[in-house]
Amino acid sequence: MIKVNLAGVHNKKKAVKAATKVAGPSSGSPILAILIVVGFVGYGYWWHSSLSSQSENLSTEIQTLEGRRAALEAVIKQDVIYETRKKMLESRVKIIESLQKNHVSPVLAMDQLAEAVERTQYVWLSTLEQKEAVLSMAGTGTSLNAIADFYTNLNATGYFKNVDLGPAQESNGNFTFSIKCEFAPPRNPTAPVAPVAPIPTPSVGGN
Numbered sequence: 001m002i003k004v005n006l007a008g009v010h011n012k013k014k015a016v017k018a019a020t021k022v023a024g025p026s027s028g029s030p031i032l033a034i035l036i037v038v039g040f041v042g043y044g045y046w047w048h049s050s051l052s053s054q055s056e057n058l059s060t061e062i063q064t065l066e067g068r069r070a071a072l073e074a075v076i077k078q079d080v081i082y083e084t085r086k087k088m089l090e091s092r093v094k095i096i097e098s099l100q101k102n103h104v105s106p107v108l109a110m111d112q113l114a115e116a117v118e119r120t121q122y123v124w125l126s127t128l129e130q131k132e133a134v135l136s137m138a139g140t141g142t143s144l145n146a147i148a149d150f151y152t153n154l155n156a157t158g159y160f161k162n163v164d165l166g167p168a169q170e171s172n173g174n175f176t177f178s179i180k181c182e183f184a185p186p187r188n189p190t191a192p193v194a195p196v197a198p199i200p201t202p203s204v205g206g207n
Contacts, residue, residue: 109135109183112159120150126176135160138178144168147177159185 113135117125122142129136141147151165166178 108185109159112157112183113137113154116150116153116157116160119153119156120146122146123150133183134180135183136178136180138176140171141168141175141177142173144175147175151179154179154181159183 109130113128117123123139123146125137125139127138139150141150147165147168151163154160154163160181161184163179163181166180168175168177
């Protein structure tokens with residue numbers, strides 16, 4: 001008598017079905033992996049685009065700020081030039097006001113100085129600075145005697161006092177010198193000029 005184990009067949013069918021069910025999800029794994037990769041790529045592209053956009057915005061802002069800085073620097077330079085010119089004009093005004101307080105015209109001071117130079121042979125001035133009523137000048141003479149003559153003629157005008165003659169420096173056969181004096185016109189221009197102080201002998205200074 002032959003016996004058939006139907007229970008075993010039934011169990012095999014269940015095992016086949018279970019295997020089929022388990023194998024089902026494994027077929028979807030590549031799709032999930034692709035989706036994850038695509039997601040990362042999309043996020044990376046978005047992140048890169050965001051950084052590029054921020055970089056462009058920053059570059060534009062930097063250019064704008066650089067333009068503003070250049071404009072401000074130009075304004076500052078103009079202010080510096082204006083302040084320099086303003087100080088020069090104020091200095092000139094102070095000189096003129098100082099001379100006017102002494103009832104003297106600045107033109108008169110220059111005229112008297114020019115007259116002293118013209119009376120002296122072989123002497124000429126190279127620089128002249130004026131601070132209020134004090135004149136500081138430098139020049140060149142062909143000899144020490146010529147410089148001494150200029151000192152004498154400067155005093156003889158009657159418009160300069162406290163004449164201070166500095167040491168002369170020999171240069172290429174000539175002598176450079178400096179003189180500092182105060183422009184002080186006589187109260188009565190018609191009065192005789194006071195005796196001139198003894199003429200100092202110009203000394204030759206060392207280098």
